[in-house]
Amino acid sequence: xxxxxxxxxxxxxxxxxxxxxxxxxxxxxxxxxxxxxxxxxxxxxxxxxxxxxxxxxxxxxxxxxxxxxxxxxxxxxxxxxxxxxxxxxxxxxxxxxxxxxxxxxxxxxxxxxxxxxxxxxxxxxxxxxxxxxxxxxxxxxxxxxxxxxxxxxxxxxxxxxxxxxxxxxxxxxxxxxxxxxxxxxxxxxxxxxxxxxxxxxxxxxxxxxxxxxxxxxxxxxxxxxxxxxxxxxxxxxxxxxxxxxxxxxxxxxxxxxxxxxxxxxxxxxxxxxxxxxxxxxxxxxxxxxxxxxxxxxxxxxxxxxxxxxxxxxxxxxxxxxxxxxxxxxxxxxxxxxxxxxxxxxxxxxxxxxxxxxxxxxxxxxxxxxxxxxxxxxxxxxxxxxxxxxxxxxxxxxxxxxxxxxxxx
Amino acid sequence: xxxxxxxxxxxxxxxxxxxxxxxxxxxxxxxxxxxxxxxxxxxxxxxxxxxxxxxxxxxxxxxxxxxxxxxxxxxxxxxxxxxxxxxxxxxxxxxxxxxxxxxxxxxxxxxxxxxxxxxxxxxxxxxxxxxxxxxxxxxxxxxxxxxxxxxxxxxxxxxxxxxxxxxxxxxxxxxxxxxxxxxxxxxxxxxxxxxxxxxxxxxxxxxxxxxxxxxxxxxxxxxxxxxxxxxxxxxxxxxxxxxxxxxxxxxxxxxxxxxxxxxxxxxxxxxxxxxxxxxxxxxxxxxxxxxxxxxxxxxxxxxxxxxxxxxxxxxxxxxxxxxxxxxxxxxxxxxxxxxxxxxxxxxxxxxxxxxxxxxxxxxxxxxxxxxxxxxxxxxxxxxxxxxxxxxxxxxxxxxxxxxxxxxx
Numbered sequence: 001x002x003x004x005x006x007x008x009x010x011x012x013x014x015x016x017x018x019x020x021x022x023x024x025x026x027x028x029x030x031x032x033x034x035x036x037x038x039x040x041x042x043x044x045x046x047x048x049x050x051x052x053x054x055x056x057x058x059x060x061x062x063x064x065x066x067x068x069x070x071x072x073x074x075x076x077x078x079x080x081x082x083x084x085x086x087x088x089x090x091x092x093x094x095x096x097x098x099x100x101x102x103x104x105x106x107x108x109x110x111x112x113x114x115x116x117x118x119x120x121x122x123x124x125x126x127x128x129x130x131x132x133x134x135x136x137x138x139x140x141x142x143x144x145x146x147x148x149x150x151x152x153x154x155x156x157x158x159x160x161x162x163x164x165x166x167x168x169x170x171x172x173x174x175x176x177x178x179x180x181x182x183x184x185x186x187x188x189x190x191x192x193x194x195x196x197x198x199x200x201x202x203x204x205x206x207x208x209x210x211x212x213x214x215x216x217x218x219x220x221x222x223x224x225x226x227x228x229x230x231x232x233x234x235x236x237x238x239x240x241x242x243x244x245x246x247x248x249x250x251x252x253x254x255x256x257x258x259x260x261x262x263x264x265x266x267x268x269x270x271x272x273x274x275x276x277x278x279x280x281x282x283x284x285x286x287x288x289x290x291x292x293x294x295x296x297x298x299x300x301x302x303x304x305x306x307x308x309x310x311x312x313x314x315x316x317x318x319x320x321x322x323x324x325x326x327x328x329x330x331x332x333x334x335x336x337x338x339x340x341x342x343x344x345x346x347x348x349x350x351x352x353x354x355x356x357x358x359x360x361x362x363x364x365x366x367x368x369x370x371x372x373x374x375x376x377x378x379x380x381x382x383x384x385x386x387x388x389x390x391x392x393x394x395x396x397x398x399x400x401x402x403x404x405x406x407x408x
Numbered sequence: 409x410x411x412x413x414x415x416x417x418x419x420x421x422x423x424x425x426x427x428x429x430x431x432x433x434x435x436x437x438x439x440x441x442x443x444x445x446x447x448x449x450x451x452x453x454x455x456x457x458x459x460x461x462x463x464x465x466x467x468x469x470x471x472x473x474x475x476x477x478x479x480x481x482x483x484x485x486x487x488x489x490x491x492x493x494x495x496x497x498x499x500x501x502x503x504x505x506x507x508x509x510x511x512x513x514x515x516x517x518x519x520x521x522x523x524x525x526x527x528x529x530x531x532x533x534x535x536x537x538x539x540x541x542x543x544x545x546x547x548x549x550x551x552x553x554x555x556x557x558x559x560x561x562x563x564x565x566x567x568x569x570x571x572x573x574x575x576x577x578x579x580x581x582x583x584x585x586x587x588x589x590x591x592x593x594x595x596x597x598x599x600x601x602x603x604x605x606x607x608x609x610x611x612x613x614x615x616x617x618x619x620x621x622x623x624x625x626x627x628x629x630x631x632x633x634x635x636x637x638x639x640x641x642x643x644x645x646x647x648x649x650x651x652x653x654x655x656x657x658x659x660x661x662x663x664x665x666x667x668x669x670x671x672x673x674x675x676x677x678x679x680x681x682x683x684x685x686x687x688x689x690x691x692x693x694x695x696x697x698x699x700x701x702x703x704x705x706x707x708x709x710x711x712x713x714x715x716x717x718x719x720x721x722x723x724x725x726x727x728x729x730x731x732x733x734x735x736x737x738x739x740x741x742x743x744x745x746x747x748x749x750x751x752x753x754x755x756x757x758x759x760x761x762x763x764x765x766x767x768x769x770x771x772x773x774x775x776x777x778x779x780x781x782x783x784x785x786x787x788x789x790x791x792x793x794x795x796x797x798x799x800x801x802x803x804x805x806x807x808x809x810x811x812x813x814x815x816x
Binding site for chain 1: 481482483484486498499500501502503504511514515516517518519520521522523524525526527547548549550551553554556557558560561564583584586587591604663664671672673679682683685686687689690691692693694695697699702703704705707708709710711712713714715716717718719720721731732733734735736737739740741742744745746748749752753754756757760783813814815816
């Protein structure tokens with residue numbers, strides 16, 4: 001993963017401001033200290049949690065597994081969905097025979113609930129074909145309870161082994177934890193101090209992802225590598241640099257941060273970031289509004305506003321360098337319309353992206369770039385960890401609590 | 409469709425400002441005048457265009473049709489996708505046997521292109537099973553040309569009748585129009601003055617939607633009904649009222665407009681609105697940034713920011729009153745966790761939505777509400793027409809040209 005910042009960014013003042021906090025974060029990691037709100041930083045190297053996940057996955061994974069159904073909303077599903085969609089979800093419609101598939105039930109929607117239940121009834125033949133991960137940090141949210149009641153209300157009447165196919169992930173001793181224990185459903189816990197939006201590397205993200213055959217070790221390795229870089233005062237501390245970038249521009253009145261992803265597969269990753277930024281720093285009448293754009297879709301939708309409208313935005317261009325190959329045929333059907341014949345379509349999108357960065361540069365619109373080597377779990381882990389630290393640093397600079405959510 | 413505005417909105421000043429423009433819009437409709445940039449207003453009652461669409465659909469529709477593939481980006485696909493996703497697309501994964509399905513290829517993405525092509529190769533048995541709508545207003549955009557080259561490059565080698573399965577929609581005599589004529593592919597045109605973001609009621613939206621069995625007459629009727637209400641100086645002119653709401657709040661520094669949809673099926677409708685607002689008024693360093701939120705997903709993601717962060721937003725709550733029924737079982741699995749047993753899930757979401765409106769009211773955050781009777785083509789047509797007029801009025805109030813896009 002590479003980061004491209006404008007060389008002239010002066011970080012000296014913010015370095016002074018954050019120096020002791022960076023040290024504190026490093027200490028939390030070194031001491032594996034789960035008593036602080038920053039304790040999500042311990043997760044990438046937590047072998048104890050990983051072995052709990054391994055054991056639960058070993059118990060639940062079956063050869064016939066087709067559907068990993070995740071019931072959860074907000075911090076309970078956005079992280080796993082971000083990773084799954086980047087890897088597989090964006091083409092699930094076109095890969096109907098690839099399994100296991102993850103299915104996410106978040107809000108309550110009669111049409112979606114009904115369609116899903118009808119689908120489930122006709123497409124699932126045995127209890128081995130599905131696993132259900134019910135996630136709620138507080139263990140009290142209405143949406144997962146209702147979605148679980150609707151789905152399990154059917155399943156319990158059809159499959160005698162239904163309880164074995166479920167796992168509840170929640171805070172230890174939460175109301176849902178207690179219900180799970182009463183019913184005899186397996187339960188995983190979330191470390192108390194790890195808030196939903198920082199919980200992707202806990203059981204919240206790891207269990208359903210591992211059930212769906214996604215390489216969670218590589219995800220954690222990417223996160224750990226990035227974390228260890230980003231809790232130091234060094235020019236490679238990208239979390240720090242991007243927090244300074246955001247903070248300095250916010251002080252100049254730029255109150256919208258545009259995450260401009262150049263692979264549509266990353267859209268759910270953008271939605272994960274929206275929560276992370278929105279809930280962490282949107283308080284005390286402060287805050288930056290995160291938005292998600294997709295290149296090149298939004299060249300034909302939003303770029304007019306971004307380049308010609310109010311100068312109230314910062315931009316982050318995110319893309320994967322390597323992708324798979326797909327070539328335009330050598331023999332053009334519309335020969336007068338373009339000179340793309342024989343080209344790899346990745347190159348065409350790259351050219352559009354480079355043109356976009358150049359336009360931001362020419363217009364002196366503040367932006368920076370993040371380049372994934374390719375879309376894989378290692379890079380996703382690194383990006384997500386970098387962003388979680390970025391938001392912790394940014395909250396400190398803004399003087400708000402990154403971990404509460406007083407309004408909801 | 410019902411609109412709920414705060415009663416105290418004082419519209420007298422803006423009424424004076426817009427009075428002659430409202431008359432002008434009415435005149436354009438009465439004279440069926442396609443020479444003005446507002447000429448999209450003529451589309452809902454254009455029987456000539458409708459009969460062209462009917463003839464083309466009659467020529468192309470087959471009993472075996474499974475896939476209506478739309479190749480287009482921005483104004484060329486956002487409108488049809490908004491309608492399709494609200495009706496069917498959001499549950500396409502769960503209704504694999506419902507046809508015809510619409511498939512939208514917008515940006516160029518090697519992974520999506522490859523996955524789609526592999527899917528197409530194995531799932532399409534005969535030329536009667538697909539129709540391809542290639543849409544580009546200018547007839548020169550890179551994305552549709554590349555996507556068409558990749559797909560048609562395969563199809564032309566496999567299906568001798570491939571040209572009969574395609575329709576190109578573009579400006580008369582554009583480069584793509586000429587290529588279509590040369591190749592012998594059927595062509596539909598877009599009235600010259602109708603820009604992409606205002607083109608949903610032209611062949612751009614109507615042809616692919618009608619191919620997918622969507623009731624375009626009802627869509628146009630809904631649009632016509634709303635249009636005729638909204639080109640008058642009357643309290644029922646919702647386009648006018650919402651433009652005034654936006655304008656007055658923009659003057660007070662509220663530069664973000666949050667479209668808060670309470671049915672996830674409406675997400676693509678929000679993306680359609682993003683382009684409409686973004687490209688139409690984001691210029692001359694003015695503009696309002698449209699964002700899309702989904703209830704209740706974003707209660708667990710963005711509401712903390714909306715309620716506790718910067719006071720820089722206006723909010724529009726959009727929902728459908730009637731939906732289908734889906735009941736929580738009478739026998740609760742988690743009896744201590746909620747009192748939802750036996751309830752229709754629509755009621756539960758309604759309660760969350762009402763709570764949201766109440767919270768905006770209590771916090772004196774500016775908002776208004778739009779209630780669809782249900783999610784159907786008639787209501788969608790009305791909403792989209794209302795919004796197109798809203799943006800024309802808003803541009804006038806802001807003193808920008810609603811129809812150009814100088815930056816792209």
